Amino acid sequence: MRAVMLEGKGDFIEWRNAARTLLLERRSPQEIDWRCRDDAAGDLFGPAPETVPLAGVAPQATLTVPQAFLSLAEAVICHSDPARFQLLYRVLFRLQEERALLEIRSDVDIAQLHAMEKSVRRDCHKMTAFxxxxxxxxxxxxxxxxxxxxxxxxxxxxxxxxxxxxxxxxxxxxxxxxxxxxxxxxxxxxxTEPADNPMLTDDTDALWRTYFANIFNPARLKVKMMQTEMPKKYWKNLPEAQLIPGMIASAEASVVAMAERAARDAPLFHERLQAAARAVPDVPSPPAGTLEEARAAARTCTRCALHCKATQTVFGEGPADARMMIVGEQPGDQEDLAGRPFVGPAGKLFDTVAGEVGLNRTQAYVTNAVKHFKYEPRGKRRIHQKPNMGEVQHCKWWLKLELDLVKPKLVVAMGATALAALTDSRQKLSDLRGQVLSFGERQSLLVTVHPSYLLRIPDADRRMEEMSRFRTDLATAATF
Structure with missing residues (x-):
């Protein structure tokens, strides 16, 4: 039996050099007694192993080791189990004959290797978190x-x-x-020298407790899951953990209290904005039969459920006698907050291309087929959702009113939703794109894509091609 003594404190190079020498000497795993210096020092009653100095390695000697094994070994060597050295060497020895060994996840040694690697990875994650x-x-x-x-x-x-x-x-x-x-x-x-706990406290301890108390949701409490993510062994060094037992004990009462005061809670920000938008200002009512009257009426629109989550109605804007009307799909996040159409990324792209072909946006009436922002909340973000045909039909009343009041000579439908709202056509947008069609009484319709479509094209060449076609469509509108 050959004894190999290591410091055993996570130094991969230390183990690698020893294992390389032993492997070149063709020492089988059964011949090696791997020891940690600290473990050996604490074994007062066990026999002292005979530590044999490792022989030098010839410069020309080489070994082939899979990169996947090295990555695993660098993690597993940090494990605290003394058996890790023997396990690693046993797998390394077997790899010389069993080249596909690492792919056999059911193998006992490989399974244990991955279990140790996972434990080390989890310990690193907990350190970064706690x-x-x-x-x-x-x-x-x-x-x-x-x-x-x-x-x-x-x-x-x-x-x-x-x-x-x-x-x-x-x-x-x-x-x-x-x-x-x-x-x-x-x-x-x-x-690698062990340190003593300094037992420090400071003002940030109170901040951690305040933060934790405010993010704790008793209605979603799952004690076992919480202890999985924040094991009890870490609590003694976390200032906020002092609150956990009391929070768990009072969770049920807190949920009841939350339910009782829910009706008295302040409304969400968009509801407050909606209430302000619906408030009747102390100013004369706009003239009947004008865009101003329609815009004022649209502020309190409840024709579909989209008004419940949107910040406000985003009505069209532009000259009341504009010769061109540009119709998009629906307001986006920035439009919803600003209350104006086409001010987000798609609107900026439209303005850029329109300017290149001589189309002056200020001389056109710009609006959307749907007047409220439809979205799905994801964390702090609001992700655009396409309106369904029912929502388009409910909002079509406002779009028709805008058409009747403005009486444009040319209507530009940008996107499939705008086309459907204007014509009830089931034809594909691609079949009509770029064409000037008859529309209403002495009006024309030009069909093109929505600028947001161009922003979502991942391939650069295809995006440039589609951008060129969009520029041509707007040029056609500008010269109509």
Missing amino acids: VRFKEIEGTLPRRRFLAWFEPDHHIVARAAPFFQRRFTDMDWIIATPKGTAAWDGANLTTS
Whole structure:
């Protein structure tokens, strides 16, 4: 039996050099007794292994090792299980004959290897999530911070680059029982020497508790899931964790209280804006039969359910006697907030191309087939959703009123929704695109794509081709 003594604190190079020498000597895994120095020092009653110095390796000697194994080994070597060295060497030895071994996930050794890698990866993730820096006094021009964390494995050196990238503008030290990492603005240093808990507190502890108390939703509490993501072993070093037992105990009562006060809560921002928009100003009513009257009436439109979530009605704008009317699909996020059509990315693209072909937007009446923004909330973003035909039909009344009041000579339908709202046609937009069609009494209709379609084309060549066709369509409108 050959004994190999390692420091065993996450140093991959240390294990790799030993394993390479043993493998070139064709030492089988059964012949090797891998030991950690700390474990051996604590074994007072076990026999001391005979540590044999590793032989030198001939310069011409080479080994072929799959890159996938190296990536796994660099993670697994950080695991705290002393059996990791033997496992890694056993897999390495087998790989010399079983080249596809890593692909057999059901193999006992490979399964254990991946389980260890997953445990190390999870420990790194928990470290990035649960480190809490506290400011300490210093004489340097940069602020200094200290954090204490208790990892399960030897991951300090592995996780330190994340903190260097994230907190590069301050000096910090992360102390753990398994080593220390420090950043001074120029150098990132790590040590495997265990540190003592400094037991620091500062004003940010209260901020963490305030933040946690305000994001806690008792109606969505799942204790087992919460403890999976925030295991109890980390609670003692998290200032906000002091609140968790009380929050869990009072969750049911908090849900009841939330339900009782729901009706008295202040309305959401868009509801307040809607209420302000519906308020009748203390000014004379606009003349009957004008766009101003139609615009005022549209502010309180409830013909379809879209008004419930939209901030406000986005009515058309432009000269009341415009010779051209441009009809899009519906307002987007920016239009919904501004209350004006075509002011977002698609509107800016339209303005750019229109300017290139001599089409003056200020001389045209610009509107949409649907007057309210339809969207799906995703976090803080509002993602556009295409209106269905029922919503288009409900809003068609307003579009027809605009056509009757403005009486344009040319109507430009941009997109399939606008075409459907104007004509009830089931023809494909691509079949009518670029054509000037008869429309109404002494009116014409030009069909083209919506500018937002151009913004969504991923292929650069196709986007340029479609942009050229769109420019041609607007040029046709400009010279009509």
